[in-house]
Amino acid sequence: MQELRLLCWVVLVGLVQACPESCDCGEKYGFQIADCAYRDLEAVPPGFPANVTTLSLSANRLPSLPEGAFREVPLLQSLWLAHNEIRRVAAGALAPLGQLKSLDLSHNLISDFAWSDLNNLSALQLLKMDSNELTFIPRDAFRSLRALRSLQLNHNRLHTLAEGTFAPLTALSHLQINDNPFDCTCGIVWFKTWALTTAVSIPEQDNITCTSPHVLKGTRLNHLLPLPCSAPSVQLTYQPSQDGAELRPGFVLALHCDVDGQPAPQVHWHIQTPGGTVEIASPNVGADGRALPGVLAASGRPRFQAFANGSLLIPDFGKLEEGTYSCLATNELGSAESSVNVALATPGEGGEDALGRRFHGKAAEGKGCYTVDNEVQPSGPEDNVVIIYLSRTGGPEAAAAAGGGVSEKQPPGLLLLGKSLLLLFFIAF
Numbered sequence: 001m002q003e004l005r006l007l008c009w010v011v012l013v014g015l016v017q018a019c020p021e022s023c024d025c026g027e028k029y030g031f032q033i034a035d036c037a038y039r040d041l042e043a044v045p046p047g048f049p050a051n052v053t054t055l056s057l058s059a060n061r062l063p064s065l066p067e068g069a070f071r072e073v074p075l076l077q078s079l080w081l082a083h084n085e086i087r088r089v090a091a092g093a094l095a096p097l098g099q100l101k102s103l104d105l106s107h108n109l110i111s112d113f114a115w116s117d118l119n120n121l122s123a124l125q126l127l128k129m130d131s132n133e134l135t136f137i138p139r140d141a142f143r144s145l146r147a148l149r150s151l152q153l154n155h156n157r158l159h160t161l162a163e164g165t166f167a168p169l170t171a172l173s174h175l176q177i178n179d180n181p182f183d184c185t186c187g188i189v190w191f192k193t194w195a196l197t198t199a200v201s202i203p204e205q206d207n208i209t210c211t212s213p214h215v216l217k218g219t220r221l222n223h224l225l226p227l228p229c230s231a232p233s234v235q236l237t238y239q240p241s242q243d244g245a246e247l248r249p250g251f252v253l254a255l256h257c258d259v260d261g262q263p264a265p266q267v268h269w270h271i272q273t274p275g276g277t278v279e280i281a282s283p284n285v286g287a288d289g290r291a292l293p294g295v296l297a298a299s300g301r302p303r304f305q306a307f308a309n310g311s312l313l314i315p316d317f318g319k320l321e322e323g324t325y326s327c328l329a330t331n332e333l334g335s336a337e338s339s340v341n342v343a344l345a346t347p348g349e350g351g352e353d354a355l356g357r358r359f360h361g362k363a364a365e366g367k368g369c370y371t372v373d374n375e376v377q378p379s380g381p382e383d384n385v386v387i388i389y390l391s392r393t394g395g396p397e398a399a400a401a402a403g404g405g406v407s408e409k410q411p412p413g414l415l416l417l418g419k420s421l422l423l424l425f426f427i428a429f
Helices: 001-015 115-122 186-197 397-406
Strands: 023-030 031-035 054-056 076-078 102-104 127-129 150-152 173-177 211-214 230-237 252-262 267-274 276-281 311-315 323-331 332-347 363-366 369-372 423-428
Touching: 031 102, 054 252, 252 323, 252 332
Parallel strands: 031 054, 054 076, 076 102, 102 127, 127 150, 150 173, 230 332
Antiparallel strands: 023 031, 230 252, 252 311, 267 276, 267 323, 323 332, 332 423, 363 369
16 A cells, blocks of 8 residues: 555656656746747647646647647646637637636637637636737627736727627726727727726727728727717508408418618518428518529528518418517617517407417408408507508419519508408517
8 A cells, every 4th residue: 555655656746747848847936837939839738737837838830729728737827829820719728727817819810719718717817819810709708807907909800899898897907909990880889989988098099990981991989970870670560451352362461670770770580480480581582572592482482571671471371370470670789679470360250379379359341351450459558559451452473563562661561362251460569
């Protein structure tokens, strides 16, 4: 037993004193230091002592940092990786370094960075990522870095910053973010306001300038004039009709998503039916109702036809198309959504929609056409009731053409075509 203990002690001492052949390891000012700088290394060498607290790999030829690259040195407090050729920092490369206080990744080629690894680095006080190829920083990238004091992001390729990016950095005193090609649109206005009012030191503000749009190129961000910006708003709107034409086979449902905002919001439809979920990035058809290039459609016309003006047509509407139709509008300042439930019922009767919600309605007869009147009972407030009319027109092709030709200012009506006289009830959330 004594010999076994001695053997273990010898092995332990050997591990503590181990050092990669290409590096110099030793103690200085009470820190265990491993110096591997200027060694033409193309990978992080193995064999470091487990008690290393400072590791320098600067001025090498490292092309990337793979998962587990620093698993051997969990006690690191300082890691220097400047002036390499690093393009990618993989998930799990930095996550084990929970005691890290200083991290220098500057002067590399990093465009692919595992931002989630920063969630484990809650002790970090200095983060240098300047002079790289970063184009994007997630809004929550720094959410765990409450001890961070200095952040350097200058000389990257950042075009915009998500509002609130720096809010979690309650200890931040120094931020360098100059010399990035910022798009001076509505999405960057918040940063201008924050930079002018924060107590954080932001040097070289004269070099925080606009690259686009062209008319603002070279404008200093702190001199940017107010922009006409507004978050999106959404409303599902309809236009009543008393058309008394003959009913013909086939049903067509027409909805219109009226959106507002600056910059102009992008429209997206989310449709939940009994058969599953459908996501549509509008538009997916041209003005003639035919699928745009790259959109899969068996007959040349998609089952759900989203037009560029916000109209949505569903030819051959039936029980399989019952469900919830949601319009989502998004721009740089946020998003807004409006939803409506759609269900089929026989005239004068109530029923249950595809999601199990009860509704009640009454048919008003006029020239052979049915309309839904104010006795529709919603599950929500009275002003959330969407009163829909039903009218008759030509066949599915005519309906599609009508949807494609709707004016930008005037939303289409609801077209119901069929042999059976059915009611469509729409109950807004």
